[in-house]
Amino acid sequence: MQPSPAEVARTLAAGRLPGNAHIACRPGPHRVRHAADAAGRVLMLVPAGGELAESLRPADGADDVAVVLDVQDAPPVAGSPTLGRVWVSGWAAPLTGVEARQAAQDFVEIDPVGELLDVGRGQVLFRMDPAEVRLEAAGRITDIDPDEYAAAEPDPLQAVEWDLLTDLADHHVPEMAEFIRRQLADSGHRGPDGPPPRVVRLDRYGFVVALGTPGREYRARLAFPRPVADRADLARLLHPVLCRRCAERATAP
Known part of the structure; x- marks a missing residue:
């Protein structure tokens, strides 16, 4: 028995590893603090007014922005094999009010950073609904069904x-x-x-x-x-x- 590709992808995207955000039609990538909620949706915690927040703001008339989150495994000790690299693509939108508060609670379960206390003022939470998930592992790239990715659970021993x-x-x-x-x-x-x-x-x-x-x-x-x-x-x-x-x-x- 070993983790399925969907489980590996959920483990990599969970939020315990550094991630980079690639935003459509914008320069980058940007290092981003992120976490995945129970449904696998990507939450991005971004300083308000910064370049990344401006890049993630939907254009006039749009509701969201196309984003790719790129996360590469960091083997824990010398000699450890890598789990690979995951790309989660989808559409991101800023959260406010009740949605922002709920997302902050989901985020804190993965990464309890102090900046979450400033959501709505100096920090903004964006949420991305995954539309495409790809895993590169052992020299192969596997397309993962977004529903399988959402249903998978990240490994409980990762942290x-x-x-x-x-x-x-x-x-x-x-x-x-x-x-x-x-x-x-x-x-x-x-x-x-x-x-x-x-x-x-x-x-x-x-x-x-x-x-x-x-x-x-x-x-x-x-x-x-x-x-x-x-x-x-x-x-x-x-x-x-x-x-x-x-x-x-x-x-x-």
């Missing part, structure tokens, strides 16, 4: 992936190495000799491990028994692996 990988690398190398080698052996594969295998990516479905020596590494994906819901759920799932005493009790006659 804490770096913390989790760092904790495993700092405190649990022997336990994880033993577990990974056992899993590979059970699947009929034998990992290469060399340093202990490393976990280099995590998501709700499993993790990617790097094995072998530098320059001769290869990667393997190991799936969890079930998708995890959040960090606490992952901790419960991995507890028998990381707790040697628990593992010894589980295997004792």
Whole structure:
């Protein structure tokens, strides 16, 4: 099991990675602070009166502006494979009143920045309804149905992936190495000799491990028994692996 293209696109566009806005018939791109609401609509938090806000203002007689949000993955640790790059295209319009307040609440769930307190005065929220979604990953570009993108959920571990990988690398190398080698052996594969295998990516479905020596590494994906819901759920799932005493009790006659 692994994330679908729609899930990867929603994870990249969620708002935890830097994004650039390309606006039709305007110079750019512009770095933009953004987040996606529960329906996958892109919210852009923009300083009022700035160049980006002016570029996003609909022309006279128009209700919205054509925009492309471009977000590229930032691998969390050295050796991590990239999830790729997503382009979300659609039509953006400024929000006011109740809509702006609701959008600010949606935004704060992803990125609780202080500028949200200034929406309606020094900051403006724009919302883009996705009309086209494209994902570039592993050298391929995939067109994703906007309804599938909207229905997908971003990965719940994205915000804490770096913390989790760092904790495993700092405190649990022997336990994880033993577990990974056992899993590979059970699947009929034998990992290469060399340093202990490393976990280099995590998501709700499993993790990617790097094995072998530098320059001769290869990667393997190991799936969890079930998708995890959040960090606490992952901790419960991995507890028998990381707790040697628990593992010894589980295997004792």
